[in-house]
Amino acid sequence: MTASRVTPWIAALVLLAAVIASLFLGRVNVSPVDLVQGMLSPNASLAGLVVTELRLPRAVLAILVGASLGLSGSVLQGLLRNPLAEPGLLGVGNGAALGAVLSIYYGLSTAFPLTTPLLGLVGAVLAGGLTFAFGGRSTLTLILAGSAVSGLTLAILALALNFAPNPYAGYEMNIWMLGSLSEKSWDHIALAAPFIVAGLAILATMGRAVDALSLGEVQATSLGIDLDRTRILALLGVGLSVGAATSVTGSIGFIGLVAPHLVRPFVGHQPSRTLLPSALLGAALLLAADIATRMINTESELRLGVVTSLVGAPFFFWLVVRLRKVAP
Amino acid sequence: MTRLTATNLSVQRGGRTILDDVSCTLEAGMFVALVGANGAGKSTLLSVLAGLLKPERGEIALDGVALARIERRTLARRRAYLPQNPRAEWPISVERLVALGLTPYLPAFGGLPAMLEPRLTYAIDVCDLAAQRLQPATTLSGGELARAMLARALVGEPDVLIADEPMTGLDPRHAMDTVARLAALAANGKLVIAAVHDLTLAARYATHLMALREGRLAAFGPTSEVLTPDLLRSVFDVDAAVSGTGRRTRVDFTDVRATKGV
Numbered sequence: 001m002t003a004s005r006v007t008p009w010i011a012a013l014v015l016l017a018a019v020i021a022s023l024f025l026g027r028v029n030v031s032p033v034d035l036v037q038g039m040l041s042p043n044a045s046l047a048g049l050v051v052t053e054l055r056l057p058r059a060v061l062a063i064l065v066g067a068s069l070g071l072s073g074s075v076l077q078g079l080l081r082n083p084l085a086e087p088g089l090l091g092v093g094n095g096a097a098l099g100a101v102l103s104i105y106y107g108l109s110t111a112f113p114l115t116t117p118l119l120g121l122v123g124a125v126l127a128g129g130l131t132f133a134f135g136g137r138s139t140l141t142l143i144l145a146g147s148a149v150s151g152l153t154l155a156i157l158a159l160a161l162n163f164a165p166n167p168y169a170g171y172e173m174n175i176w177m178l179g180s181l182s183e184k185s186w187d188h189i190a191l192a193a194p195f196i197v198a199g200l201a202i203l204a205t206m207g208r209a210v211d212a213l214s215l216g217e218v219q220a221t222s223l224g225i226d227l228d229r230t231r232i233l234a235l236l237g238v239g240l241s242v243g244a245a246t247s248v249t250g251s252i253g254f255i256g257l258v259a260p261h262l263v264r265p266f267v268g269h270q271p272s273r274t275l276l277p278s279a280l281l282g283a284a285l286l287l288a289a290d291i292a293t294r295m296i297n298t299e300s301e302l303r304l305g306v307v308t309s310l311v312g313a314p315f316f317f318w319l320v321v322r323l324r325k326v327a328p
Numbered sequence: 329m330t331r332l333t334a335t336n337l338s339v340q341r342g343g344r345t346i347l348d349d350v351s352c353t354l355e356a357g358m359f360v361a362l363v364g365a366n367g368a369g370k371s372t373l374l375s376v377l378a379g380l381l382k383p384e385r386g387e388i389a390l391d392g393v394a395l396a397r398i399e400r401r402t403l404a405r406r407r408a409y410l411p412q413n414p415r416a417e418w419p420i421s422v423e424r425l426v427a428l429g430l431t432p433y434l435p436a437f438g439g440l441p442a443m444l445e446p447r448l449t450y451a452i453d454v455c456d457l458a459a460q461r462l463q464p465a466t467t468l469s470g471g472e473l474a475r476a477m478l479a480r481a482l483v484g485e486p487d488v489l490i491a492d493e494p495m496t497g498l499d500p501r502h503a504m505d506t507v508a509r510l511a512a513l514a515a516n517g518k519l520v521i522a523a524v525h526d527l528t529l530a531a532r533y534a535t536h537l538m539a540l541r542e543g544r545l546a547a548f549g550p551t552s553e554v555l556t557p558d559l560l561r562s563v564f565d566v567d568a569a570v571s572g573t574g575r576r577t578r579v580d581f582t583d584v585r586a587t588k589g590v
Contacts, residue, residue, distance in 0.1 A: 081417040081418070205436060207436075207437065208431060208434060208436065211428060211431070212428055212431050213417070214416060214417045214418045214420055214425070214428065215414060215415075215416065215417070215425070215428055215477075215480070216411070216414065216415060216417065218375075218380060218409075218411045219409070219410075219411060219414060219428075219480075221380055222378060222380060222404065222407075222408065222409035223404050223428065223429070223431040223432055224400040224401040224403065224404030224405075224431060224432040225400075225431070226400060268420060268421055268424065269418045269419045269420050269464070270418070270420050270424055271418065
C-alpha cells in the first residue's frame, strides 16, 4: 500500500530532476549562474533568451508530449489488458504524421510553419474517426480497425515519399517523421496544449474502468462499467493527446509502451495506480531522451524518435523475455 | 423484498435457439440451483437474468422495474454476477481483486474509503483467503482463485447473487463451504442463483431447483418436490437414483447402457 502511494511522488521527483537538467544542459554552453540570472532579470540577455525561448518551451513540450504518451500507453494497456499495447495502436499517431507530412509535401509548411501541426491535428482527427467508425463496437475490433487505419496512413505516407516533389521535400518529410523537439516555439505549444490537456484530462478519469477490467469485460460490465463509453473515452483521450503531440513533434516510439511497465511493479500492478506515475515518468523519459539528443555531438541532429527507439527496442526484448518467464 | 421476474425469455444465437420462452419468478430467500446438460442454456440464462445479455424476446424485472431501465451502478450494487472460470488479467493482490467488487460504491478517484475496509476484510476471511490476502491473484491455484472471485462477488453485499458454476475446481471442503455459504446467504434474505453440476450438493443445499433442457424450462420448484429420477432422466438422458432427504440426499447416476455391454 505504501509503495503505491509513494510512487507518484518519486515519479514527480524524477521528472523535476529531468526538467532542471533539461534547462541547464544544451548545445549552447551557458553557466548555470548566468542562466538563473538571465531568467530572473527583466532585461533581455543571451542567457535569458536561451532559457525562455529555447529550453523552456522545449521542456514544456517534452512534458506535454511525454505525459500524453505515458498516460495513453497506460490506459490502453489497461483497456486491452495487453502489456504490449501502446498509443500507436489506434492509428491516430500515424494519422497525425500523415497530415503533417502532406503539409510538407505540398509546400504549405514553408509559407506558414504552423500548417504542419494544424494538418497533423486534422489527420489525427480523421484517423481517430475512421478507427471508431469501423471498430467502435468491441475492444477487439477497435485494435483491428486501428491497425487497418495505421496501415492505410503508412501506405499514403510512403506514397507521399515516393512522389516527393523534390529531394529536399522528401528529406524534410523523412526527417520530420523521426520526431524532434527542436525548433519548436511557444506558438507550437499554444496550438497543441489545449488538445493535449483535454486528452490527458479525459484519460485521467478512466482509473475505475481500467481497474474493473482486470476482471475481464463481463465482470467489469456487471460492476457497472459502461464498456462502450470507456472505449469512446479512451479513443478520444488518446486521439486528442497523442494526435496533438505527434502533430507537433513527429512520431516518438516506445515511451508509451515502456513507461507503464517501469511503474507497474511499484504500484502492485493495479491499472488505475499506473496512470499518474506513467504520465510523469513518460515526461521524464522524453526529457532524458531529448537531453541525450542535445548532448551527444553529431554532425546532423540526432532525432528524438531515433533515440527513444534505440533505447526502447532493447527494452521490448527484455519485456518479451520476462513475459516468457511469467506467462504460464 | 427482492423479486426477480423473467417473462417469456427467448435468446437466439447464430440461428440457433438458446433459450426458448423461459418464465420464472425468483424471490429473496431462495437458493436456486440451475441444472442442465452441457449446452442446455444455463450460462445464457444466467447472463440474461444478470442483465448482461439482452434477450431477443421477453423481459426481466427486478422488483417490478425492467433491468434495462435500472441505472448501471444501481444495478451493480444490487446484483453481483460471477461468470464461469473468471480470470485475473494482472498480478494484483487478492485484497485488491476482492476490493474490485466494491467498484459501484467507490468515488471516481482515490483509494478504498476506510469505511469499506471492514467489508473487504470480512469477505476475505469468510472465503478463507486471509493467508493469501497479499498474494498476486495470478499465482493462486484454480480453487483459490474461484474463492477470491466469490469473495469479490460477496463483498458488495448484493441482494441478488448470480454465479455460473462457482464450485468448479474447488476441493470437497471448499466446495461444501461455498455451497453452505450460498445457502446461508439465501437464508439471510438474499436471492442466490447458481449453475451447479454436482447434483448431490445442489440437492442438499438448494432451496429450489431449476432445470433446463434444450433451452426450455423443464422444471422449477422446491428441491424436494422437483428432484426426481424422472426429471433427471429427461434432463440428462441418464438413469439416476435419488435417495435420502434434506442434507442427506444423494443423487447417483446409474448408466444402464454402459453396464449392459459388459
